[in-house]
Amino acid sequence: MQLFSSCCGKGSAGDKEAKTEPPRKIFSLKELHAATNSFNYDNKLGEGRFSSVYWGQLSDGSQIAVKRLKSWTNREDINFTLEVEILSRIRHKNLLSVRGYCNEGQERLLVYDYMPSLSLVSHLHGQHSAECILDCTKRIKIAITSAQAIAYLHHHATPRVVHGDVRASNVLLDSEFEARVTDFGYGKLMPEDEAKSNNNNGYLSPERVASEAGDVYSFGILLLELVSGKRAKLGLTEWVLPLVYERKFGEIVDQRVKEEDVGERLKKVVLVGLLCAQREAEMRPTMSQVVEMLMNESKEKMSELECNPLFKKPCSSGDENHREDQEGADVITEEKDDHHQQQE
Numbered sequence: 001m002q003l004f005s006s007c008c009g010k011g012s013a014g015d016k017e018a019k020t021e022p023p024r025k026i027f028s029l030k031e032l033h034a035a036t037n038s039f040n041y042d043n044k045l046g047e048g049r050f051s052s053v054y055w056g057q058l059s060d061g062s063q064i065a066v067k068r069l070k071s072w073t074n075r076e077d078i079n080f081t082l083e084v085e086i087l088s089r090i091r092h093k094n095l096l097s098v099r100g101y102c103n104e105g106q107e108r109l110l111v112y113d114y115m116p117s118l119s120l121v122s123h124l125h126g127q128h129s130a131e132c133i134l135d136c137t138k139r140i141k142i143a144i145t146s147a148q149a150i151a152y153l154h155h156h157a158t159p160r161v162v163h164g165d166v167r168a169s170n171v172l173l174d175s176e177f178e179a180r181v182t183d184f185g186y187g188k189l190m191p192e193d194e195a196k197s198n199n200n201n202g203y204l205s206p207e208r209v210a211s212e213a214g215d216v217y218s219f220g221i222l223l224l225e226l227v228s229g230k231r232a233k234l235g236l237t238e239w240v241l242p243l244v245y246e247r248k249f250g251e252i253v254d255q256r257v258k259e260e261d262v263g264e265r266l267k268k269v270v271l272v273g274l275l276c277a278q279r280e281a282e283m284r285p286t287m288s289q290v291v292e293m294l295m296n297e298s299k300e301k302m303s304e305l306e307c308n309p310l311f312k313k314p315c316s317s318g319d320e321n322h323r324e325d326q327e328g329a330d331v332i333t334e335e336k337d338d339h340h341q342q343q344e
């Protein structure tokens with residue numbers, strides 16, 4: 001899996017930022033045991049495919065999240081310290097970079113700042129989802145700031161980085177509800193085929209290779225998930241598209257958002273999401289174009305976007321693609337009904 005581009009971003013903003021950032025800290029295992037109460041179950045923030053994450057507090061009082069990697073020993077070909085050193089030099093205000101690490105015996109641990117508002121996934125589907133803190137303004141802010149973070153990785157970081165695992169659980173939120181995208185380039189440290197083997201991985205592009213265009217596809221799915229509140233399953237775009245043909249944007253938006261004109265306010269995020277999640281990689285925009293589209297407030301740009309042929313209903317209703325669309329849409333419609341029943 002190629003996560004760092006061979007082109008090293010000549011003269012990019014990344015050079016400047018790399019020189020000014022603080023030195024990486026090597027933590028001792030003893031220090032991290034003390035901070036996390038020996039990786040106590042009560043300190044556990046969550047668990048993913050490759051790691052468990054624990055809340056901790058250092059002796060200076062600062063709060064940290066310690067990521068304890070699983071199955072490290074399978075990847076002895078990778079130089080853990082070198083990879084982490086490279087990744088931790090990549091800094092942007094919307095990226096959550098590694099603050100330090102520990103490489104002792106069999107233990108491989110990554111240390112991050114603790115994000116008190118946790119991850120986007122916990123707000124959409126997890127422990128905070130019932131409160132529905134994410135109004136339209138916050139959703140738009142998360143869309144823009146996470147796009148800026150990935151655009152930085154693709155276009156300005158040195159070396160340039162393919163994220164490789166763009167998903168809602170890797171978008172953490174700071175106290176202002178700005179995105180802090182994490183786990184970038186980290187797939188290189190993990191078992192390669194793990195993500196691909198998950199057939200229900202709705203974020204995975206049809207071409208199934210880690211690339212900038214693959215990140216754009218995953219980001220498009222993430223935008224549709226952010227607006228609709230539905231899980232990133234296969235069939236999400238196929239459920240959204242017919243509603244876009246009918247210009248029924250209000251029906252796409254998460255039913256928990258109780259505001260006026262939600263469809264109109266989040267329309268742009270839906271359209272950009274669909275452009276990103278096109279099956280053909282060459283049709284997708286770049287991440288800098290995504291940032292530009294999401295941030296541009298002009299009416300002309302909006303009508304240009306709306307006129308894209310992708311958002312026009314195909315003439316023939318009996319063609320293969322349309323039938324595929326319907327099959328995918330059924331999966332999501334069932335989920336929608338479940339969701340309504342749960343709320344009632």
Ligand SMILES: Nc1ncnc2c1ncn2[C@@H]1O[C@H](COP(=O)(O)OP(=O)(O)OP(=O)(O)O)[C@@H](O)[C@H]1O
Nearest residue numbers: 045046047048049051053065112113114115119169
């Ligand atoms: N810096 C952090 N601050 C607060 N919570 C965090 C932090 N890092 C991770 N978490 C929490 O820990 C959970 C587990 O993270 P982890 O990276 O192990 O798995 P994941 O991203 O959820 O899934 P996967 O790695 O399989 O994609 C996250 O969902 C998040 O809620």
